[in-house]
Amino acid sequence: MWNLWHGCHKKSEGCLHCYVFRRDGEFGKDSNEVHKTSSFGLPLRRDRSGAYKVSPGTLLWTCFTSDFFIAEADHWRAEAWQMMRQRMDLRFYIVTKRPERIAQSLPHDWAGGYENVTVACTMENQRRADERLPLFVGLPIRHKAIICEPLLERIDFGDWLGDWCEQVTVGGESGSEARACHFDWVLDIRSQCQVAGVPFFFKQT
Structure with a gap:
């Protein structure tokens, strides 16, 4: 995990019970305050022998306590991209609710994207799928994925799914206030993926 900045702003329905806000609230922290973390330079850190602390081949889930494309991080993002370029032996997985940015x-x-970077766009309901898919599909990203988590209702992707999408991940909400995720919604998305030839991964209801 590489949480290089922390803090976010609730953007859509899936954010209602955000685990980051829930956890920060337990410590009296304001999750709306976006700041760089002490882990910012993690990919380039070395041990006493000079070897990288993050071993080659590692998959780094990137910016999971914020959004990599949030506006407050504009001044830091260039350096983050540079670290990803330097560590082409790692894979970086970025999840965003902000394809418009x-x-x-x-x-x-x-160019067409770094070979070691995957960008996944989240869409928790039909409204967000209709809003974000047209923005996301045409972006010059080499590795794209879709995440429907928390899945809040049945989603019809229409004709959008195709070989541009490397995987659709589906999962329900977590926490004591979790909203229901009906298994037939999950199966319906799996069926759409099968028809489109897109890999499907299910996490939890």
């Missing part, structure tokens, strides 16, 4: 946030040498 991706194009303006890409580095100058991005």
Whole structure:
């Protein structure tokens, strides 16, 4: 896990019971305050022998206590991209609810995307799928994925699914206030993935 900045703003229905806000609230912290963390330089840190502390081949889940494309991080993101370029032996997995900010946030040498970076866009209901898919599909990202978590209702992807999407991940909400995730919604998305030839991964209801 590489949480290089912390803090976010609730953006859509899936954010209602956000685990980051819940956890920060237990310690009296304001999750709306976005700040760099002490882990910012993690990919480049070395041990006493000079070897990287994060071993080659590691998958780093990136920015899971914020959104990588949040506006407050605009001044830090270029350095983050640079670290990803330096560590092409790692894989970075970024999840965002802000596909509308991706194009303006890409580095100058991005071209069609870094080979070691996957960007996943979340869509928790039909409204957000209809809103975010048209923005996300056409972006110049080499590795794209969809995450429907927390899945809040049945989603019809229409004709959007295709070989541009490497995986659709589905999961229910966690925590004591979790909203129901009906298994037939999950099975319906799996069926759509099967028809489109897109890998499907189910986490939890």
